[in-house]
Amino acid sequence: MKTRSPFETPLIPSSQSESSGLEQETLAASPVLRRILLVAFLILVLFIFLLSQRSDRFWLSAMALLFVLLAETTFSLRDLRHKAHQQNQQLSTLNAVSQAMQNASRLDEILAAIQQRVRQQLGVDNFYVALYDEPNHQIWYPMAVKGGQIVYWAVRPLANRLTDRVILERRAILLPGQAHQELKRIGLPLGEEPLSAWMGVPLQVADHVLGCLAVFSYSPYTTFSKGDLEFLQTLAGQVAIAVQNRLLSEQIEQSQQRIQKMAQQSQQRELLTETLVHDLRSPISTVLSALEVINNVLEKEAVPQKDTLRRAVQIAQQGADRLLKLTDRVLEITRMEESGVQLKKQPIHVSEWMLSIYHEYQARCAAEQLFFDLHLEPNLPTLIADEEKLSRVLHNLLDNAINFTPRGGAIRLAASAPQAGFLSLQVEDTGPGIPPADREKVFERFYQVAGQEAKQRGSGLGLTFCKLVVQAHGGEIWVESSPEGGCRMVVQLPVQPSAENSAPPDSAGSD
Template identity: 30%
Template structure:
């Protein structure tokens, strides 16, 4: 495996390619050169041999012609003379030369070991063709010793008649030996050239791969987040340009990542501190991101990895409908919010699809908003409008009924008319009180009712309240007591508004306390910075189920009885708003048929303290 990995490197590939290119080029050149050289040497050898065969054929023609034979020279002298000419003029190394007469009989041979052939017929195909007058008689043969030889047979003519032939067999060993030597020289040169090429390839590839290795190490460092290193630039060639471009890319990538990290931190900070919850899911509907507020709203410690439908407690089909429909929001209820015990929270979930460039959906964003208070305010508004309408409609209906009765003749009876007018007057006063209380609440809600603080003696203020209700107390035989801690210093408050609060609390205590009961008005300092005033009675009390709503506007425990007693249902609401305007708090403790205690605490501001 290690060897295979070596061949995967660019350096080795470059060397192999470089060597293979040189090898292929040299092979092509070698094949062309060797083929050309072989053809040239062979053609030169054949031409030389043909020239000698033609010259020898001319000699044989002159020697064996009938004109030469009619002279006084004997036949043996002619043959001897022919042998001398052949031996003198033709000295072809390792070549066999035979001179044949017209019948194919060997007249002479240049090879001493073949003198026995003299007088015998040469029956080879080339000789037979030559004796038949064919001039082109050449062939290559391989003898028993595996030596390649060239065979040439030429006819000798006299006046168009064949008078003999020349037969030459020449060895081509020297020719092929020369070719082999050239081949060996070429192969040796090629091996040397390949060796030098490999060395040069190593050096050349190193100059190319060394910067690439540096680039690779730097790329790995960049991938690991290290941007402090730079690639050295050694020139202005392509590698140098690539190194410079890589350095620029690294710098820009570092800047881009820095900006991305900053944006990511900003986004994380925004998501973490948003008052709304944010949940992001992928295209499969699996949650990938939740912020802290969303987890608090949904009451989970970890939302990532859960299905979106399970996390927001909606059916997947419902989520699909919201994503595709005109309305993208839905209300869900949960009891995990920090609401009053026994009450649940209401969350509005708005779904928005995340789209890719190709218009496909890449995921879903769900924004969660706590609309519990809004829903409560809306419900309170509806109840307020309904209560105001009801409170006004009842006296208006009564006034209308008695006015119609007066119009129909009740005015003729003085006693009855006066009673009807009295009812109309009482209902009108009741409406005036209701409207006055509403206006007072409106001013308190809009902070238009200024708190005019003045130094007030708590003991005197409480005694004056008891004196104002002395007549009502005597009517119901209720015993009232005023208790204040000694040495209570004067505190700064709006006397008129606090008197209104105390009047409301004492009036309620008298209304709901049976004859012969007791009412206690107390003042104490729970700490140096505040004063607590409490109104305690032994009346009928308030059921536990109504305690949480007793300060709501128009809320009555016994609606019919309260309305008959002339109450508007706004007294405690006004009292709470006045106490809040003073920077204090109000609490109510009660048990059914055991009495009620209302306590409000005010800051103990004295002369010189900030208002």
């Protein structure tokens, strides 16, 4: 079998003249033609010799030999014409298949065109293409024809069959006749009907085997030749490339459809979220207003069980206020994800800024019986950033640390400049920590680490807000394990904003 470079398709003549030229080259190299020329030469030599002889007896013997040579020449010419006609048919079939594959857009259309031409060329009614799903060790059949009718065969696991041998051993198999007996001899499973002839060739591109192309017959009068096998191997080179290209195209199309569907679902989810938030905000505000009116009445009027009613109103106000803040956060994050984070940047003196945040949380940490300290490297650079939004980032991180650190634990707020041009902010605690599998997911909306007890249940939006703000500044935020057994939240920011994220302090769209 001739080999080709991995992605080279067989040369198929595009016109009758090319086909004739190729046929002439084939005839010139044919052993049959060489035999004819040899016989013709012998006839010529014999004829010349006869002319030089005068014996009648020798003349009759020579004439008999001449007739034998002429008969041999006739049979050889007939054989030559048959081979030439067969090769011409094969070239025509290959050319037709090539054109059909170029015009077809789907895999089933490509294989339908191939099976029709192959069956006509080989005179059989049974054809199939088996493709190998290597990750799952399965065989599936995108095209199968039995008795001239398209059939649908189920996906099956890899087994010890002819098709599987062609794929795994990467070689063609020819059972020219009495295939049923041959299968029995080599120990392969027999089909429901006794096979007469079978041949299959691998569909292979470079070192990757896609599957097997096979034809077979149940008729005892059908036999396959080596020439038929060579034709099928030549065709398999074209088919393998076409199948691979079509499979890759279908995978790309399916990926694009999935991405488009996910984008549509995301847009619908965002729209639904924003609609719900808007619809919730108005009645919550109404409830708060009504509770405020009730509270004012309780202050001015003598009402039975005033203290009990006032306490109930305060509880209702606190719950409604938390719900209103939650809806505002959801709406804010939705807008940040859709339209980006609007920043109002200004110079921040990091040491003074961090010290002010530290003082804000000192009393709260003391009330929670938590040791709280501040560590600042000397000579910290000036940061150009949105102070209000970055303060909210640190507030969220400190709130989480307090919420998950048990009494008697410790929290540290720190700032350093680990490398030129960057500022690192850290909030470290001695709480339960965050498992490695959850360290990326905690920045997703509403995500809660399973199995961890908190002093107060959060909304699951704080870290999402932190990530959006930090990324808008051109920075990064991540989770590390703390040497004390808890976790360390790290925010790394560029000191000088990049051109992509920079904006003048009085830029439009600021808060």
